[in-house]
Amino acid sequence: MRVGCPKEIKNHEYRVGLTPGAVREYVAHGHEVLVETKAGAGIGADDDAYRAAGARIVPTAADIFQKSDMVVKVKEPQPAEWAQLRDGQILYTYLHLAPDPEQTKGLLASGVTAIAYETVTDERGGLPLLAPMSEVAGRLSIQAGATALQKANGGRGILLGGVPGVLPAKVAVIGGGVVGLHAARMAAGLGADVSILDRSIPRLRQLDDLFGGRVHTRYSTIDALEEEVFSADLVIGAVLIPGAAAPKLVTREMLSGMKKGAVIVDVAIDQGGCFETSHATTHSDPTYEVDGVVHYCVANMPGAVPVTSAHALNNATLHYGLQLADKGLKAIAEDRHLRAGLNVHKGRITNQPVADALGYESYAPEAVLNVA
Ligand SMILES: NC(=O)C1=CN([C@@H]2O[C@H](COP(=O)(O)OP(=O)(O)OC[C@H]3O[C@@H](n4cnc5c(N)ncnc54)[C@H](O)[C@@H]3O)[C@@H](O)[C@H]2O)C=CC1
Numbered sequence: 609m610r611v612g613c614p615k616e617i618k619n620h621e622y623r624v625g626l627t628p629g630a631v632r633e634y635v636a637h638g639h640e641v642l643v644e645t646k647a648g649a650g651i652g653a654d655d656d657a658y659r660a661a662g663a664r665i666v667p668t669a670a671d672i673f674q675k676s677d678m679v680v681k682v683k684e685p686q687p688a689e690w691a692q693l694r695d696g697q698i699l700y701t702y703l704h705l706a707p708d709p710e711q712t713k714g715l716l717a718s719g720v721t722a723i724a725y726e727t728v729t730d731e732r733g734g735l736p737l738l739a740p741m742s743e744v745a746g747r748l749s750i751q752a753g754a755t756a757l758q759k760a761n762g763g764r765g766i767l768l769g770g771v772p773g774v775l776p777a778k779v780a781v782i783g784g785g786v787v788g789l790h791a792a793r794m795a796a797g798l799g800a801d802v803s804i805l806d807r808s809i810p811r812l813r814q815l816d817d818l819f820g821g822r823v824h825t826r827y828s829t830i831d832a833l834e835e836e837v838f839s840a841d842l843v844i845g846a847v848l849i850p851g852a853a854a855p856k857l858v859t860r861e862m863l864s865g866m867k868k869g870a871v872i873v874d875v876a877i878d879q880g881g882c883f884e885t886s887h888a889t890t891h892s893d894p895t896y897e898v899d900g901v902v903h904y905c906v907a908n909m910p911g912a913v914p915v916t917s918a919h920a921l922n923n924a925t926l927h928y929g930l931q932l933a934d935k936g937l938k939a940i941a942e943d944r945h946l947r948a949g950l951n952v953h954k955g956r957i958t959n960q961p962v963a964d965a966l967g968y969e970s971y972a973p974e975a976v977l978n979v980a
Pocket residue numbers: 726738739741742743745782783784785786787788805806807808811828846847848849854855857874875876877878879906907908909910
């Protein structure tokens with residue numbers, strides 16, 4: 609198969625779909641790999657590093673989209689990209705379709721077969737291609753929150769860990785999955801007073817064990833949520849219902865009960881966000897204020913640390929990427945975890961939560977794949 613990797617074009621997105629190390633693996637499997645010139649510039653991998661790994665460097669993204677059987681990316685295709693996708697081609701990348709009707713229309717019109725990293729599953733019920741970026745975003749959320757809390761940046765001017773004799777900041781983490789765990793670990797490490805809210809009691813038990821009592825765990829009712837959010841200096845939004853639009857847990861009304869200068873970091877923004885007042889921002893203009901509360905809602909946070917993120921992402925995507933390259937659609941038909949990742953195929957939505965969120969009919973992957 610011919611596998612292609614364009615340079616990412618989203619705002620301040622420096623990750624790359626294939627690292628030179630991943631290219632070498634595809635080539636070792638007998639595949640031809642095309643990489644757009646400078647695609648790896650953001651992680652310090654120049655064209656020569658890709659050539660040494662066995663890739664052919666092409667001058668434009670159009671070369672990648674025209675010539676590749678499978679396109680491997682990081683972020684959801686931008687309008688200029690989805691216009692170039694086509695029937696018979698596989699797209700392997702993050703999609704986040706539920707909050708994005710325009711992109712969904714574009715993908716449906718193209719006829720492409722699109723696997724969303726964020727809905728591929730594993731044997732343990734996890735989301736293995738989302739997890740590494742959630743680890744990064746969870747950790748980054750505390751760095752972003754700590755920066756936004758500084759007075760000159762619009763925050764209330766509190767140091768997360770306090771100092772001896774002065775209380776630390778309060779951090780509320782809504783959603784105790786991968787993002788939540790890593791956010792709580794960083795916040796607790798800095799000395800903040802941390803609470804994690806989740807709807808899963810088994811998960812709260814696990815977190816309690818992991819932190820040995822160092823963070824508070826709370827079952828997420830409206831009461832508990834209000835109490836934590838109203839007293840917090842920093843709130844991290846980290847809930848997920850896989851594939852679906854994020855539930856709006858913190859309403860505009862609740863915002864008025866928060867401290868002035870408090871900060872929210874809505875990591876769940878890529879699924880539409882879990883604060884009613886959230887809208888996606890970019891690395892070049894990451895924050896805005898509503899009712900005196902600073903909002904940070906960057907939808908591609910890991911793009912800020914591409915050296916770490918691109919390698920962590922490739923570690924996770926390589927296994928399924930090789931299967932797709934080796935077997936094409938058959939890989940999806942044979943593997944239920946890849947089927948869970950299939951969101952769009954030849955003009956049809958194949959993921960129930962995405963279809964529900966956007967008002968489309970959903971087709972079972974098994975019913976539309978049609979492979980012998
Ligand atoms: N902005 C960015 O750059 C990035 C965003 N993300 C996003 O972060 C979000 C979280 O991802 P993960 O931690 O990997 O998901 P996860 O599935 O590991 O964790 C989500 C947690 O939310 C909990 N939850 C669901 N509904 C809830 C509710 N009503 N109240 C409280 N908890 C609830 C679940 O029980 C689960 O523990 C996702 O939307 C993901 O796409 C991930 C990486 C980067």
